[in-house]
Amino acid sequence: MKTHFFRPREVPELQTWAEVIIFTTLALGLPVLFNAEDPFWTQGGFSWPVLGPLLVALRYGFSKGFISILTLLVGQLLLLQSDILAPQSEFNINAMIGYTIVIMIAGEFRDVWERTNQQQTIQLEYVSDRLEKFTRQYHLISSSHDRIEQMLAGHTLSLRESLQAVRASIGQLKERRLDSAAQVIINLFVEYGALEKAGLYKVENNNIVEPPLAVIGKMTSPITSDPLILAMFEEKELVSVKSSKVYLGSSKYHIAIPLIDVNDTIYGAILVEKVQFFALKENTLTLLAVMAGHVGDLLRHEITNPIMTSEESPYFVRQVKRANKEAKRYKIPAHLLKVKTLNITNESRRLMEYLTEARRGLDIYLYDDEKQTLLILMPLTDELEKDGFITRINGWSKERTGKNLAELDIVIEQQIALPISKDAIKPLVTLHD
Template identity: 35%
Template sequence: MNSPHMDYSLAPRASGPVSWLETLLVTGLAIGLGFWLTPEDPLQMHGSFPWPVLAPLLLGVRYGFVRGLFSAALLVAAVFVLRYWEREGYTELQPSFIVGVLVCGMLVGEVRDLWVRRLERLQMANEYRQYRLDEFTRAHQILRVSHDLLEQRVAGSDQSLRSSLLGLREKLRGMPVEGDALSELAEPIVAMLGQYGALRVAGLYRVDEAEKNVLHQPLAQIGVMGPLGTDDGLIKLCLQRGELVSVRQELIDSGNAAQFSSLQACIPLIDAEGRLLAILAVRQMPFFAFQDRTLSLLSLLAGHIADLLRRDPQVLQLPSADAQQFTLQLKRSLVDVEQHQLPAGLFAFEMTRTNDELARLMERSQRGLDLHLPVNNARDHRLLLVLLPLTSPEGAEGYLARIGLLLHEHFGHDCDLASLGVRVMSFNLEPGCDRNGLRNFLYNECGLNDQQVAV
C-alpha cells in the first residue's frame, strides 16, 4: 500500500508458495498442540469445544476461501487418519464435526473474500479521486500562474477591453462611408488582439467575397509572419468550419504540428449574420496564453470587431452605444418579421410627470430578451422605449398586464399607468407592417428623432 491509511490488513500477508506453506504449518501446529495437550482426543472432537478449528478460521480470515477450505480439509483428513489408526474415540465418525469444520472454513473464507473485493473497489475509487485531485491541483497551479501573469499585463495597460472597443468604434465613426474599414483599421485591430492574446507573431488576412480563399498579403502583422501557405491545414479548416481552430498542445510539444500547419491558431472575424471578413493567423503565442480562455476571448473580440466593421453607417452615427444596440435589435426584429414572419412588440412609455421611483420600477421590469432605451422626446418628457423580440400581440398584452400587477404591488390597487401620468403607446411589428409606419410611430407619435433611433 502507498498510504498507511489505505492498508486494511491486520498483518502482512504472504503470497504464492509461502502462503501455502503457512497454511500447512498453522494447521499442523493446531493438530500437534492437540496431540501434546490432549493426547486422548487430539482434535477434541468429543470435548466441550474443538479448538483446532481455529486454524481454518484464522487462515480463512487471512487468505480467503481456498486456504480456509484447504486447512479444514486437512483437519478432516486427520480425523480419517486417526480412524484408520483405530485410535480410541475415532472409530466412529461424527458427521456434524466434519461438516462443521468444513462449513466454518468455507464461510469465513467467503466472507473475507467478499469484503476484500469491496475494499478493493473502494480503494480503486479512492485512488481515482486522488488522481483527479492531483490533476486538479496541477491545473489550478497553472491557472494561478497564468492569472498572475495576465493580471500583471493588464495592470500595466492603460486601456480596458470596453475602452478599446469604444476607441475602435470612434475611429470607425470618423471614417467616410465609402472607405475600406478593414484596411484602414487593420493595424489597431491586430494591436488590440495582440494585446489581449499576448501574441508574438500573427497577421490579419482578408478573405475573398466567396469566403473560400485567404489573400496572401497581410493587412497588418505582429512580428514577421513570413509566407502564408494557401494549402495550410489550419487555414482550410477555419474557412470550412467558420470558427476558431487551433493545433492541439500535444502536437506542438511532440513537434508534429508542423506536418499539419505552420500556425498555432486561426481566429475568424465573423459578424452576427455569419459573414466572414478576415482571418487572424497566429504563428507564435506564449505557453501561458495558449489556452481555451485566451482563445475564446480572442474569438469574442473578433466577433465584436466584425460587427463594428459590418455595422450600418446610419446606426454607427448614433452618439449612444445603447441607442446603437437598440436600433440594431429593432432592425433585426424588422428582418425577422419580413423574412420569417416572426412578430415583435414595441412600447413607448411617456412620463408626463417626473417620477424617479416609477422609472426605476420600469427598468427593473426588464426580462431576459427585452431591450430598454430611456430617452427624452421632443416634448421634453422622459420616454422609455421597450422592445419585445419574438413576442406576439397576445404576449405584448400579457407584458402590459404584468406591468399593471407591478404597479398594484408597489403603489397600491388604485394606481395604474394613466393615474401616474404615463402615456402608453404601442406598435406591433407583425407581417404586413412597413418601415414607414414604424418611422411615423417613433418620430411623430413618440416625438423622437433619427439621432436617437435610426430606422
C-alpha cells in the first residue's frame, strides 16, 4: 500500500486521523512506560511527550496539531486523577501552555507553507499546461511550414507560370465552353491556390446556377444572399474574407472568384469554402484574380494564337485592355511596344520574322507582314525587363544581319508603360499611321 508519507495532501482522511491517534497515544504512553517516576519530564528540562503533537502539527497543520496536544494534556490529567502515576508526579501547567503555543505556531507555519506550496503548484501546472500547448502548436506550425516549403520548393507560385498553364490547358480543349472546361479550370485553381473545398458554378444574369459544373471536396448548396457572393457581383472582382468590401456579415466562403472577361461579363464563379491558411496572402489572391480574368477571356474568345494578323486586331485590343486593367487594379507591370521598319529590305524582313519566332511565352504580337510593323504586348514586364528585351533585339540583329536596328532603319516607335486611359488604347493599338 502506498503510504504517501512525503505527500500529506494525498493521504486519505482515515489514515490522517489514524496517524494523529498513534502519535498522540505514543506521546502519552511511552513516557509512562519508560519514565514512570517523571512521565511529564518536568525535571528533565524538556517535555519529550510534546514531540508527538509537534510532529502531527508539522505534518498536518494547526487544527490536528492543536487537537493532538489537547488530547495529550487531557490524557495526562486523567492519568493523574486515576492514581496510575507515581504520587510525586507533577503537572507543570505553565510548561504545558508554552508547549501548546509552540505547537500552535508550528501548525500555523505548516499551514502557511502548505498554502504557498499549493499556490506555486497551481501556477506551475498552469505554466506547464501553457508550455505544452505552445510546444504542440509550435511543432504543428513548424511541420506545416516544412510541408509548405517542400510543396513550394517544386512549385513556385508565379503569375507568369500560372498564366502559361491557363493558356496551355484551356487552349488545347476542343470545345472551349465553361461546362467542357470546368474540371480543367478548377484543377488549375486548386494547384495554384491551394483550394481544399471549392465548386465552379455557371453564372447567368449575375445569378449562381446549380448544380456545380466541377467540385473539389464536398460542397453545400450555395447561398445567393451570402455577403461574399453579393460583394463579388457588386465589385466584379475576386473577394475574400480578408477584403474590406465584405461588410454585411459573416460568410461561409473564404474566397469568391468570378470568371470575368475584359468587358466585365461574368461567365462563372468559383466559390471556395475551405482553403489552406497560407493561401490567403495578397500575392496568392492576386494570382487567382488574374488567372480568373484570363480564363474568362479565353472562354469568351476563340482566338488564342499569340501572333495575330491585322484581321485579329480586335482581340489584340482586348488583350491590351486586360493588361491595362491588371496594371491599374493589381499594380502588375506591362508594356506595349511598336516596332516599325522604315525601309523594308530582305535583312529587315528576316529580322522581323525572327522576332515573331523568338516570342517570349506570355507576349502577344500583332504583326503586319506587308508593312513590317509589329505591336508587342508584354505582360508582367517592368521597365528593366523592357529595356533588356530591346537590348536583346539589337543583339539578335547584329548576330543575324551584322547591323543594329538603326542601321536597318527599324525603330521602336512606341514604348508605353501600362496603365493608360481606356480612350488612349485604341489609337495606340494600330498597325497604320
